[in-house]
Amino acid sequence: MAKRDVIIAGNWKMYKTIPEAENFVERLAPAINDIPIEVYLAVPYTALFSVAQKAEGSKITVGAQNMNDASEGAFTGEIASKMLTDAGAKFVILGHSERRQLFGETNEFINRKVKTALESSLVPILCVGETLDERNAGQTDEVVRQQLTECLDGVTPENIDSLIVAYEPVWAIGTGENATPEDVQEEHSFVRKVLEDLLGKKVADKTVLQYGGSVKPGNAKILMDQPDIDGLLIGGASLSTETFAEVLENVSTSKLNI
Ligand code: 13P
Numbered sequence: 001m002a003k004r005d006v007i008i009a010g011n012w013k014m015y016k017t018i019p020e021a022e023n024f025v026e027r028l029a030p031a032i033n034d035i036p037i038e039v040y041l042a043v044p045y046t047a048l049f050s051v052a053q054k055a056e057g058s059k060i061t062v063g064a065q066n067m068n069d070a071s072e073g074a075f076t077g078e079i080a081s082k083m084l085t086d087a088g089a090k091f092v093i094l095g096h097s098e099r100r101q102l103f104g105e106t107n108e109f110i111n112r113k114v115k116t117a118l119e120s121s122l123v124p125i126l127c128v129g130e131t132l133d134e135r136n137a138g139q140t141d142e143v144v145r146q147q148l149t150e151c152l153d154g155v156t157p158e159n160i161d162s163l164i165v166a167y168e169p170v171w172a173i174g175t176g177e178n179a180t181p182e183d184v185q186e187e188h189s190f191v192r193k194v195l196e197d198l199l200g201k202k203v204a205d206k207t208v209l210q211y212g213g214s215v216k217p218g219n220a221k222i223l224m225d226q227p228d229i230d231g232l233l234i235g236g237a238s239l240s241t242e243t244f245a246e247v248l249e250n251v252s253t254s255k256l257n258i
Pocket of ligand 1: 176236
């Protein structure tokens with residue numbers, strides 16, 4: 001089996017002021033020094049610069065939750081990739097289901113952003129996942145394949161330096177409902193197969209696949225014990241230093257030590 005990095009990411013969504021964000025990092029950084037895991041934090045734009053500075057020299061990598069595909073221009077309220085890198089971002093979440101559902105983002109728009117992120121040396125965390133209706137209709141694989149195919153259109157093995165795909169079933173986000181580890185493993189293995197079809201085996205083997213949706217300290221380890229779950233994308237449980245550190249601790253006693 002390919003050896004892949006383990007990357008646990010927190011997505012803070014629209015939470016935390018600058019002092020709250022700084023305080024979180026000041027407390028988390030020393031607690032995770034010895035854990036063999038990469039920790040990503042997707043923070044609000046306003047906190048990016050100061051959090052990136054505070055995280056310097058620690059295991060924490062800082063990134064953003066969205067961006068526009070254009071390099072600059074008259075797009076009121078939008079943010080460009082170079083503004084993110086300028087502030088210290090190393091990655092960006094793209095195509096989160098909240099962006100798709102609440103702000104009408106399409107695969108075509110997300111595809112443009114993925115290409116911009118890759119050109120800007122920002123690691124894209126590309127989110128895919130089905131709604132409850134789609135799941136109940138047996139369309140999960142079809143939906144996920146279409147999202148991957150359209151969002152990665154025009155991306156080639158040569159221009160892809162680093163990519164993370166997050167499988168986040170929409171019905172499991174913020175609901176307390178979990179996909180079972182076996183279900184997630186099956187879907188991740190499908191995602192890897194689609195990535196192989198699109199970008200070849202080498203890229204598919206090295207792509208970190210994260211699961212997101214109601215991850216808590218109590219279920220993080222059993223999820224991470226699955227061979228194709230290489231990381232987690234965590235919303236609610238990433239907002240408290242204690243809970244997030246507990247997730248990281250639990251994950252570090254799972255497959256990492258085998
Ligand atoms: P929850 O962990 O709160 O379910 O959120 C998941 C998510 O949307 C992460 O991007």
